[in-house]
Amino acid sequence: MVGFSDLKEIFFVEADELLSALESGLRAIQTGAEGGDTVNAVFRAVHSIKGGAGAFDLKALVGFAHRFETVLDDLRGGRLQPESALINALLHASDHLADMVGACRQGLETDAEADERVIVQLELQAGRLPGAEEEGFTFEPLPMDGPFSFGDLGVSTGQTFLIRFRPHASVYASGHDPALLLRDLCALGTAEVTLDMADLPQAGSFDPGQSYLGWSIALTTTSSADEVHKVFEFIDGACALEIELVDRESPPSDQSLFGASSQTTLAPSPGGSEKASLLPTPERPPLPPPAASRNLAAPSPAEVSPTAPGKGVAPASNNGPRPTIRVDIDRVDRLVDILGELVIHQAMLTEAIEQSPGFGSVEVDRSLDQLRQLSRQIQESVMAIRAQPVKPLFDRMHRIVREVSMAAGKSARLVTEGEATEVDKTIIERLADPLTHMIRNSVDHGLEVADKRISLGKPAEGEIRLSAAHRSGRIVITVQDDGAGIDREKVRQVAIDKGLISPLLELSPQEIDALLFLPGFSTASEVSNLSGRGVGMDVVRSEITGLGGRVGITSQRGQGTILTISLPLTLAVLDGMVFDVAGQTLVLPVSTIIETLRPDGSLRHSLGHSDSVLDVRGRCLPLIDVGTALGFRTSLSQGEGEIVVVVERGDEGAIALMVDGIRDQRQVVIKGLEANYGQIPGIAAATVLGDGSVALILDPNDLAAVANAIPRPPIQHAAE
Amino acid sequence: MSLRVLAVDDSLTMREMLRQTLSEAGFNVVLAEDGLDALDRLPEADPDLILTDLNMPRMDGFGLIDAVRKGEISARVPILVLTTESAATLKDKARSAGATGWITKPFDEKSLVSTIRRVTAM
Amino acid sequence: MRSSGYATDPDIRELVAFRTAGQDFCIDILSVREIRGWSRPALLPHAPTYVQGVINLRGAVVPILDLARRLGLEPIENTDRNVIIVAAIQSRIFGLLVEAVTDILSVPATGVQPTPDLASDITRSMLKGVVVQEERLIRLLDVGQLLPQFEDAAA
Known part of the structure; x- marks a missing residue:
């Protein structure tokens, strides 16, 4: 209901x-x-x-x-x-x-x-007079109950109309049934109906598509002439109709209402069937008269065509919309929850079996494997239910471009690609704000004004290209403008002026670009009304990071800037590597891991204060002890931190994380910490392991920020 | 047997509204999204009445009426058109296409049901 | 809001009483979800000392607060005999680590008295009042006040 x-x-x-x-x-x-x-x-x-x-x-x-x-x-x-x-x-x-x-x-x-x-x-x-109307525009529900007041027969006075009515042939073709009109008339009062068959043709010349019958009705009613006319509303013009008021003050007829109407409804049928039986051409059976024919589909064999009923119309089933159902999102979310439980219990079961005597048997192994595959398939199917194309999100951005370009006095158009790319509904919802901000930024800060563009030999209208694509299990969204590109000298100067970096720090172009994401950084000398609002790219970054995503930026002076967001396809499960640090069990998203190694101590270099780097095949990566970064320990004991996991952090380059031991790699169900606690720097979420205990899922990006006194950019002394 | 109505409208809101109103009135309702969809469903729906919007994608109401009237199935079924316009020209156009009658949107339940009863034997 | 089965008389409040760090406390039974034994929580990085970590409560990740530390009292011994009172305030669920649950009290509304002056400021701000029962002074906790700092964190 x-x-x-x-x-x-x-x-x-x-x-x-x-x-x-x-x-x-x-x-x-x-x-x-x-x-x-x-x-x-x-x-x-x-x-x-x-x-x-x-x-x-x-x-x-x-x-x-x-x-x-x-x-x-x-x-x-x-x-x-x-x-x-x-x-x-x-x-x-x-x-x-x-x-x-x-x-x-x-x-x-x-x-x-x-x-x-x-x-x-x-x-x-549009050249119209404001509000002008060709006809009076009224939009009120049409009261139609007038002629259908079955209850008002009690009034004894009434008037008598003499109605002569002969429908044209088209009336039958339009699905009308004169008997129904007569029924409605009878409902208005008492009616005496006479069937006029004078025009019935001779046997043999009867055409079932023609109309030969007429009726005369003497209707005594309290209804007005308008109400009587209203009965014929739908066939006005498609019949010969005379309505004549013959007696203004006639007493109610003593003839029974039903007596009159039964005479009426019976009238057309016998006439029709008599005629039908007289028809001489058996290969073309006549259509019975309309009253009886409506549900009888009786095509002659010769007329049956496979493409019936629409002539020359392509079969609808081939290009029609595919059947869909709308489901309350709560139901799907419930399914996702149950699935999470399933994955956890599967992990528990696996753990239990591995410790039981049955472990190692081929059948058990095969069954477990099957179970794993099935649960992964269920997962993918459920995720597919939650997945939606990015098109509606992208469509909203057209308006942003229109509004911002108008306000900024620029000319810009948005070109979108990969709109059919699908991603989890929640991600789409939470992507709207950061994406809006990025688009605003691109128009407001990225594009030059039209005059400038023309003088540079560019088209006057700037172009923002928004695209989405699936790439290795993630969705990648880019916002590309063909504007001026990042003025790195200016960016660097602003960062120095604001005390965000030391003037002595040598920075690569990439690192300068990354400065844009520093909290409190804003390139516009004055805070712009459009993209400003005190919100910088750092907010975009933290929103994307909150979704388990990464933001990157690349820019070419004079050619434009590309912002790249990479996001997981779902927020419900991830492939995680489970490892131990300082007696705690933690998880790293497998998608971020480049390699794991057990480095020789000689490859570790200390860089003054507490920072150190690790030489990985000639590349020096910032080296961070996860246990120290999370505050679980202050120094390393023997046997701790000997294993190193190299993880990538988007455009900021890789970092090396020191851990104590790696357990295994498995699917984990993502459990938010926000609902009952809050966000924790360096931690993306939590999960429940096979033994029922909780393990935190690390956010490598954030972890580096937590570990470093100066969060970004990373101190990366080039070894290339 | 309750009356079978094939209701055709491209607007989901309208379809839901029709489904609700007609079901409450005790009718059996089959819904279709446009003219072609309606033609597709016609054989199985075997309606006692078709209720159709006029302006729809792929095949509009006029196209549907024309196809039904010229078709083999349910050629003489009463067809009511749903229209927001009270303009006489549209009514004439609908009638000459073969519509049985019309209902002006927005309709209330009472007018919808009474109009349907008016053109059907139920 | 008052669930049936408890306190048929609307003037009677049912309170769960418990002990930690040598003191008696109670909270309204309506904010208590369940009482369970201690299990080892996963540590949370950079958390206040009174946040022990998080545990899995039927699929939800729930923080555990050590009440003694929260109130600035002597730390309690970490033993398996400690219990966790799972409480819910608004939509948030968290566990309170205490030494033992002692009683369930039925107290008339008039039985809750204002907090006397003897308590420290930090404790006072987290109390709704006190209940005197058989010569014991039982502090009625304002559960919502136990986690004010989360408001910012969750924003």
């Missing part, structure tokens, strides 16, 4: 989809990439929003959508040309409509003045 509030929620979910279709349709029109149906689809989106809004009595939305739709109708009808000024106004209206829907969803009133301003702007652009 779907309740009203559920329906409303369905409406808002659908409205979001429609708004997205509206916007991308308008963009397609703007770039001239539209297909034949695009304008119509755009119209339909607004139309459907209007329809749904009307059902929930969202008047402001209905009014706005109606006027919006009127302009789109002109565009659809070719009365307007898709000039860029008009498309911009349409896009603006579409953005505004999205805001209005958002407000309504939260149960808020929309800003009537702003609504009016936006729509008038559009109407003026």
Whole structure:
């Protein structure tokens, strides 16, 4: 049972989809990439929003959508040309409509003045008088109960109408049944019905598609002439109809209502079947008269065609939408939880078996292996349910580019690639803010103004390229602009001025770029209204890191900048390496591990204070003891920290982590620490091991920050 | 036997609303997303009535009416069109395409059900 | 909100009483989820000393607070006989490490008295009042106050 509030929620979910279709349709029109149906689809989106809004009595939305739709109708009808000024106004209206829907969803009133301003702007652009209507626009539920008041027969006074009614042939073809009209008439009062068969043709010339019958009805009723007319509303013009008031004050007829109506309903059938039996052509059986024929599909064999019923229409099943179901996300999340338990218990079982006498037997081994594979398959299937394409997220970015470029006085367009790439729903949701900020940054700080671009020989319009792709078990999202690139001298100077780095520090170009992610860093000399808001790229970084992701930046002076985000495909499980440090069991994401080794002490170099580096085949990597970094110990005893795990940290290069011993590699279920505790620097999340104990999952990126007094960039004395 | 209604609308909200309203009125409801989808479902649905939106992707309401009326199955089933416009031109166009009647959106449950009863024998 | 089965009289509060570091404490039974034996927690890096670590409570990762340390009292001996009172405040679940649960008290609303002056400031801020029962002074803990610093951490 779907309740009203559920329906409303369905409406808002659908409205979001429609708004997205509206916007991308308008963009397609703007770039001239539209297909034949695009304008119509755009119209339909607004139309459907209007329809749904009307059902929930969202008047402001209905009014706005109606006027919006009127302009789109002109565009659809070719009365307007898709000039860029008009498309911009349409896009603006579409953005505004999205805001209005958002407000309504939260149960808020929309800003009537702003609504009016936006729509008038559009109407003026479309050459319409604001608010002008060809016809009175009313959007009230149509009361239709007039003729159907079955209960008001008690009034003794009434009037008598004489109705003569002869339907045209088209009436039957349109699915009408005169008997039903007679029934409705009878319901208005008492009726005496006479069947007029005078026009019935001679046997042999009967055409089942023709109409030969007429009726005369004397109706005594308290209903008005309008109400009587209303019965014939649907066939007005498709029949010969006379309605005549013959007696204003007639007493109610003593004839029974049902007596009259049974006479009526019976009348057409005998006539039809008599005629049918007389038909001489057996290979073409006649259609029985309409009243009896509606559910009888009786095609003649010659007419049966495989592509019935739509002639010349491609079979719908091939290109129709694939069947889908909508499932409450809570149910899927529950499934993910259960799956987590399954993985944990599988680990427990494996551990128990490994310690039992049965261990080593081929069957047990095979079964365990099978179990592992199956549970992985279930996992992948469940993750696929939660996976969604990034398209809606990317679509939202078009608006950001429009707004920021307008406010910054720049000309920019967004090009998207890989929109069908799928990733976990939660990741998509939590990606919206950082991605918005990155896009803003690219337009605001990355792109040059049009004049500058022209003088540099670049197109006046800047391009932001947003792409998504799957790469080795992760999703990689890039934001690329064709702007000025990073001014490294300036960045370095700003970092020095703000006391973020020492002026003596030698930095590689990569390391300078990484400075942009330092907390409190902002390249714009004045905090920009657009991308500023006191939020820097460091926030983007911490949000991405919170998702188990990494951010990188590369830039080429004069050519532009590329920001890269790499994220896990799911937040529920990961492949982890389980290891021990200072008596604690910890986990590292396998995806970050480059290699593990047991280095010779001679390869370890101390760098003054507490820092040391490890020479890995001629490459010097920062060396960090995990136990010390996490505060579990202050110094290493014999046999501790002898194993080194080299992990990568995106563009900041690899680091070497000292651990005590490596246990194994396995799937672990990610358990958040935030709900009951809070975020811990250096720790991404926790998991539950096979023995039921908790192990923390390290975040290598963050760990280096925790370990170093000066967090970033890493002190990396080049050995290349 | 309760009345079988094939309800066609590209809007999910409308479809859900129709499903709810019609089910509550005791009708059996089959839903379709557009004209082609409706034609696909027609043989199995074997409806006593088709209720269709006009403006839909792939095949609109006019196309559906035309295909049903010219088709082999359910050619004479009553078809009601759902429209937000009270414009007479649209009604005329629907009628000449072969629609049996129309219902103006937004509708209330009472008007929807009474209009359906008006064109069906139920 | 008051679950049935406990305190049919709305004026009667049921309190779980326990001992740690030689003192008696109690908390409202409605904030207690369960009482369980001690199990070794996983250490949390850079956590306050009174945060023992986290344990697995039926799939949820739950922090364990050593109440004695939290209140600045003498540290208690680490033994398997210690118990963990699992408490929930708002949507957060955490465990309180104490020496032993002693009693379940039914106390009328008037039975809770204001905290006397003898307590230190740190303790006072975490108490709702005291209950005197058979000449014992039992401190009623304000459970929400035990983890104020998490508000920032979770933000």
